[in-house]
Amino acid sequence: MAKAALVTGGNRGIGRAIAAGLVAKGCGVTITARGRAEGAEAAAALGCDWAMADLLRPDTLRQFDGARFDILVNNAGILPQGSLLENPQGYFDAMAVMVDGPFRLTLALAPGMAARGFGRIVNLSSGWGAFSEGLGGPNAYGIAKAALNAQTKALARDLPDCVKINAMCPGWVRTRMGGEGARLSVEEGADTALWLAMLPENGPTGGFFRRRKEIPW
Structure with missing residues (x-):
């Protein structure tokens, strides 16, 4: 039976490349988008389904409570600007989108994954969220990614072995967020997430990866 996958922020950038890769692997894919036009266009181009959801609005995630998905890719992200003191709202928005949203979706989908004996959760993180790499980035971006990493490691302890959860850094990718000067294509950035x-039954869980190799937190 084909696996069902949910990819947040899958209408553009790395998320869209991940969705395309999963479709190519025979998965039934649903992407989320914040706008109707963007979601419909991307879904038509990718040959997948879509749902309107905004991780800044937790009520829009309730539609996924108890939904049947075997794969969850928490890809959606934002890059707030300015210092934490000058733009404190950036902190709250970053945590909502890149920490709280992924956790809410994991809570919604992981019980069903466990009951069916298969689940894969992929959290799109960043080297900017690694203490080993200096915890960089503007505003609260690195803080949120570090928290997402910690969430990944803690959830791996609590989830059953059949539900694998990992974080990954796509690298510097040519997207609206990464800019045109980035070294990697979206397909290259999506590879580790795919x-x-x-992952097979004996694959890793609770790890942090880049280019399919484990990296320090």
């Missing part, structure tokens, strides 16, 4: 989404 690998983690399709």
Whole structure:
């Protein structure tokens, strides 16, 4: 039976490349988007379904409570600007989108994954969220990614072995967020996420990866 996958923020950038890769692997894919036009366009181009959801609005995530998905890719992200003191709202928004949203979706989908004996959760993180790399980035971006990393490691302890959860850094990718000067294509940035989404039974869990290799937190 084909695996069902949910990819947040899958209408553009790395998320869209991940969705395309999962479709190519035979998965039934649903992407989320914040706008109707963007979601419909991307879904039509990718050959998948879509749902309107905004991780800044937790009520829009309730539609996924108890939904049947075997793969969850928490890809959606924002890059708030300015210092934490000058733009404190950036902190709250970053945590809502890149920490609280992924956790809410994990709570919604993981019980069903466990009951069916299969689940793969992939959290799109960043080297900016690694203490080993200096915890960089503007505003609260690095803080949120570090918290997402910690969430990944803690949830791996609590989830059953059949539900694998990992974080990954796509690298510097040519997206609206990464800019045109980035070294990697969206397909290259998506590769590790696709690998983690399709891990075999003996695959890793609770790790942090880049280019399919484990990296320090």
